Amino acid sequence: MANTTELQDLTTQVRRDIxxxxxxxxxxxxxxxxxxxxxxxALYNEIMDRKDGFDMNGLNEDLFFxxxxxxxxxxxxxxxxxxxFPVEELNTFRLINSRLQGHPTTHEGLPGVxxxxxxxxxxxxxxxxxxxxxxxxxxxxxxxxxxGDGELQxxxxxxxxxxxxxxxxxxxxxxxxxxxxQIDGSTDTVLPMGxxxxxxxAFGWDVLTVEKGNDIDAILKGMSDAKALTGxxxxxxxxxxxxxxNGVDFMMYxxxxxGKAPSDEQLENALSQNPETLGDY
Amino acid sequence: MKTYTYTEKKDTRSGxxxxxxxxxxxxxxxxxxxxxxxxxxxMDEFIKENPERFFQIGIAEANMMGIxxxxxxxxxxxxxxxxxxxxxxxxYDQIRQSIAYSNKNVKICASxxxxxxxxxxxxxxxLEDIGLMKMLPGMxxxxxxxxxxxxAATIAIAEFDxxxxxxxxxxxxxxxxxxDQKFEIGKALQLTEGADVTIVATGHLVWEALEASxxxxxxxxxxxxxxxxTIKPLDAKAILDSVAKTRCxxxxxxxxxxxxxxxxxxRVLATNNPTPQEFVGTKDTFGESGTPAQLMEKYQLNAQAxxxxxxTVIKRK
Numbered sequence: 001m002a003n004t005t006e007l008q009d010l011t012t013q014v015r016r017d018i019x020x021x022x023x024x025x026x027x028x029x030x031x032x033x034x035x036x037x038x039x040x041x042a043l044y045n046e047i048m049d050r051k052d053g054f055d056m057n058g059l060n061e062d063l064f065f066x067x068x069x070x071x072x073x074x075x076x077x078x079x080x081x082x083x084x085f086p087v088e089e090l091n092t093f094r095l096i097n098s099r100l101q102g103h104p105t106t107h108e109g110l111p112g113v114x115x116x117x118x119x120x121x122x123x124x125x126x127x128x129x130x131x132x133x134x135x136x137x138x139x140x141x142x143x144x145x146x147x148g149d150g151e152l153q154x155x156x157x158x159x160x161x162x163x164x165x166x167x168x169x170x171x172x173x174x175x176x177x178x179x180x181x182q183i184d185g186s187t188d189t190v191l192p193m194g195x196x197x198x199x200x201x202a203f204g205w206d207v208l209t210v211e212k213g214n215d216i217d218a219i220l221k222g223m224s225d226a227k228a229l230t231g232x233x234x235x236x237x238x239x240x241x242x243x244x245x246n247g248v249d250f251m252m253y254x255x256x257x258x259g260k261a262p263s264d265e266q267l268e269n270a271l272s273q274n275p276e277t278l279g280d281y
Numbered sequence: 282m283k284t285y286t287y288t289e290k291k292d293t294r295s296g297x298x299x300x301x302x303x304x305x306x307x308x309x310x311x312x313x314x315x316x317x318x319x320x321x322x323x324m325d326e327f328i329k330e331n332p333e334r335f336f337q338i339g340i341a342e343a344n345m346m347g348i349x350x351x352x353x354x355x356x357x358x359x360x361x362x363x364x365x366x367x368x369x370x371x372x373y374d375q376i377r378q379s380i381a382y383s384n385k386n387v388k389i390c391a392s393x394x395x396x397x398x399x400x401x402x403x404x405x406x407x408l409e410d411i412g413l414m415k416m417l418p419g420m421x422x423x424x425x426x427x428x429x430x431x432x433a434a435t436i437a438i439a440e441f442d443x444x445x446x447x448x449x450x451x452x453x454x455x456x457x458x459x460x461d462q463k464f465e466i467g468k469a470l471q472l473t474e475g476a477d478v479t480i481v482a483t484g485h486l487v488w489e490a491l492e493a494s495x496x497x498x499x500x501x502x503x504x505x506x507x508x509x510x511t512i513k514p515l516d517a518k519a520i521l522d523s524v525a526k527t528r529c530x531x532x533x534x535x536x537x538x539x540x541x542x543x544x545x546x547x548r549v550l551a552t553n554n555p556t557p558q559e560f561v562g563t564k565d566t567f568g569e570s571g572t573p574a575q576l577m578e579k580y581q582l583n584a585q586a587x588x589x590x591x592x593t594v595i596k597r598k
Contacts, residue, residue, distance in 0.1 A: 057356050065351075106383045114354050116383045119374050125344045126379055129351020129359075132336065136312070137355055156375070159344035167336075 002045050007216050009277040010081060011041045015247045016280060017077035017090055019270050022261040025094040028102070031257035032148060033074035035179050035214070035242040039146070040078040042219045047227075049141060054084055054111035062141045063130055065115055067123020068148035068177065069103040070259070076100050080281075084112035087281045121154025123147060124174055128164050131172045142230060145174045150182030153191050158203075164235040165204030173226045175238040178213070181255035200237040213242035248273055282498050283473050285491050287455035293485075294392040294449050296428035298323025300435025301360060301390075305331045308358065308439055314349055315362045316342045321451075322362035322392050342367045346375035350385040358439055359387050365394035365448055366407040369414055380444050381417040388438050389414075390447045394424075395535035396563070396580055397452045397485055397573040406568035412540020414446040415513045421466060422513040424448040424534075424542075426487035428456045430510060433464035441466055448484065450535075452573045455488050458508075467511045469519035475505030478591045479523040479530040483509045483542050486533040486561065486582065493587035504591060512542050517549045524550065529557045529594040533587050535577075538562035557597035559590035 002010075014037045022028035044050070048062040066075050073093065080087040085099070092098035099110040103118030115126045123145050131143040151157065164172060176196060184190050193199075200207045206229045210222035222238060229236045244258070245251025248270040251262075262270055304311040305327045313327050314336045328335045336352075338345040342363055349359035361368065368391035369376070380387045391410065398406050415422045421443060425431040431449050438445045458470075472487070473494050482490035487508045494504040505523050509516065524530050530550070532543035543560040550556045563580050577583045 057354060059355065063354070115350065115385075116378050119378045122343075122347050122375055122379050125347020125375075126351040126354075128344075129348035130354045131351070132348070133352045133355025133357050136333070136357065139355070156343040156347065159339075159341035160347065163338065163341065163344055163348075166339075 004216050007041055007045060010045065011037050011216070012274050013276070013278040014041055014074060014077045014081065015274045016271055016276060018073040019248070019262060019267055020280065021073045021090055021093040023267045026261045027094060028073055028261060029070040029259045030073065030261065031181070031244040031251060031255065032068065032071040032177065032179065034246050034248060034251060035244045036071055036146065036177055037074050037247065038214050038216050039175065039219055039240055039242070040074055042216055042223065043144060044078050044082045046220060047223045048144065056114060058114065059137060060139050060141055062144065063114065064144045065123045065127040065130070066104060066117055066146055068120065068146065068151050069117030072102065072104050075104055079112035085110065090281050120148070120151045121156040124157055124160040127172060127174070128160055128169050131169050134171055140171070142227070143172050145172070147174065147176050149176055149178050149180065149196065150187050150190070152176065152193060152196065161200065161203045161205065168233050169235050170231055170233050172235045173230065173238060174235065175240050177242055178239050179242045179244040181244045181258065183255065183258050185255055197239055204234060205237045206234045207237045207239065209239040209241065211241055213240035214246045282503070284495060285457045285472065287457045289456050290453040291428040291456055292451060292453050293425060293428055293431040294321070294451060295323050296425070296431030297390055297392065297435050297447070297449055298326060300432040302326035302330065303436060304439050305334065310356055310358045311360065311439055312336065312352055312357045313360045313362065314338055314345050316340055316345050316367065318363050321364070322390070324362055342372045343375045346372045347379050349387045350379040350383060353385045353387060360390050361387065362390050362392070364405060365391035365410050366405050369410040370407060373413060377417060381420050384419060385444060386442055388445045388447060390435070392449055393451045394448045395450060395485070396568045396576040396582065397450050397535065399451065399573045399576065400570050402570040403567040408537045408563050408568065409540060410448065411512055411534070411536045411542065415545065419443060420513065421445045421511070423466065423511050424484040425510045426484055426508055427454055427458050429460050429462060430458045430464065433462050434510065437464035437466060450485055454485055457488065457491070467514045467516055469516035470508040470510070471519065471523070472506040472508055473504065475503040476526055477503045478505070478595055479527045480504050480506045480533060480587060480591065481509050481520060481530060481542070481546055482506065482533040483512060485535050489582070489584045490533055490587055492584035493591065496584065496588055497591055502591065502595065509542060512545060515545050515549060517553070520546055520549055521553055524554060524556045529598050531559045531561060531587060531590040531594055533561035535582055536562050537565060539565055557594050559594040561586050561590050
């Protein structure tokens with residue numbers, strides 16, 4: 001079990017990885033990746049009960065599905081630091097013949113990935129299937145997911161949200177990255193969704209909110225509370241209020257860095273705000 | 282000439298239901314999902330015997346495909362059941378990303394394919410599904426011809442590791458293949474031996490091809506009928522061996538001629554042994570309401586259409 005300082009150091013290193021990965025290939029999605037760095041670091045290193053190595057079926061261990069696959073940089077960095085593949089492989093992100101495709105996939109056999117994602121709105125359905133397989137297998141571990149808030153505009157989510165509560169899929173914790181931004185602007189200007197909390201509640205989920213979604217301690221507390229709600233007949237939704245581009249001042253509070261890489265100077269500036277902690281790959 | 286007779290007619294979807302029920306008894310990993318069409322898909326027996334292994338999804342096919350993909354993670358072998366239209370076009374991106382690209386061991390089982398769905402009309406009569414599914418890398422596409430073959434195919438695909446599209450239909454059609462057959466994915470079946478023309482048919486058109494071959498025989502034309510139950514991977518050798526003898530071919534399918542079995546056969550021939558070919562299928566059109574027999578006649582998908590195509594293609598040799 002890691003302490004908060006260790007998790008914070010890892011988060012800083014993950015931020016550097018994200019920035020260097022997207023800078024190298026001048027493409028990728030740094031904004032949402034940076035916003036979810038604390039969450040994924042906490043999830044993989046403290047919250048989830050994982051087994052060593054990687055087995056697709058994931059029996060008797062917690063599983064995670066990334067539905068908003070475009071934040072692959074943070075996913076890959078966290079997976080590498082968690083030991084699923086060598087950290088040096090982050091160097092191959094988005095390059096030809098790489099296992100680190102632009103969006104995560106099982107197709108190239110990258111350990112840690114159980115489903116392709118990128119076309120939005122599909123991850124919750126898959127996670128529900130995995131959660132129901134766990135129940136059939138008598139496996140009492142949990143299934144976690146992460147979704148963008150803009151992603152909830154895809155209708156398949158609402159089929160899944162309706163189904164999960166109706167069928168009492170109570171071994172599922174779905175986290176929504178509530179950063180209020182999407183490609184064309186804020187979610188409130190592109191397609192206002194009203195109260196996401198009220199919607200999940202109306203669909204029969206337990207909902208809790210982590211107000212400080214970029215604070216490790218707040219995330220640990222929130223996810224611990226979420227875990228305590230599992231097994232009680234309802235799926236659990238965590239609304240994680242994050243700041244897109246967190247940790248890099250000029251990338252924060254804007255949708256501008258959703259899918260844009262920093263220039264050489266911007267990279268230097270961004271890295272200077274996040275000094276090396278565990279060593280660059 | 283070898284002739285085929287039948288004593289009973291049954292719908293191919295009932296063959297699926299019987300195969301699924303047998304799998305329920307023999308393979309504990311098989312699970313079934315349905316989007317509010319249990320009766321139409323003949324899934325009742327499986328559900329009655331294995332309620333814990335059945336997932337009623339409701340009218341939400343996209344969610345069903347995703348849940349099926351997820352169930353494979355944990356070692357299950359999911360069989361999804363709904364109409365062919367809602368099994369393919371409606372959920373193409375879910376199948377593409379969560380099943381095909383992710384290489385998940387999902388069996389997409391699709392009933393009411395083609396015009397023979399009948400009176401419900403074109404909204405439900407998909408004639409593009411074979412094309413949609415065969416274009417997905419790694420997807421196996423199977424369209425069996427009668428009750429027995431559909432049952433055998435259903436059982437066989439559970440043993441096969443990988444995504445499969447299994448297409449069957451609504452109307453009662455003659456049962457002419459053996460009840461004890463072993464279904465081999467990708468292996469074409471030569472039903473009659475002939476020297477003048479090869480007829481390659483799939484699904485409901487196989488029986489029509491046999492009827493056509495009888496009539497052609499009366500006219501002194503010897504037709505070799507091949508049942509292509511697996512459209513992908515296609516048994517190229519069976520096709521090439523046959524046209525080496527007959528030097529012309531007719532393909533027959535309850536599907537648009539664009540993107541169907543006929544085009545797959547044409548590719549094999551064009552790259553190996555260019556051969557005159559005629560296509561029996563719908564001609565880039567939607568269907569309409571009517572009885573199955575009326576529709577098969579109007580859209581030229583019956584034995585007479587196959588006979589006409591054979592006579593045309595023989596002249597082109």
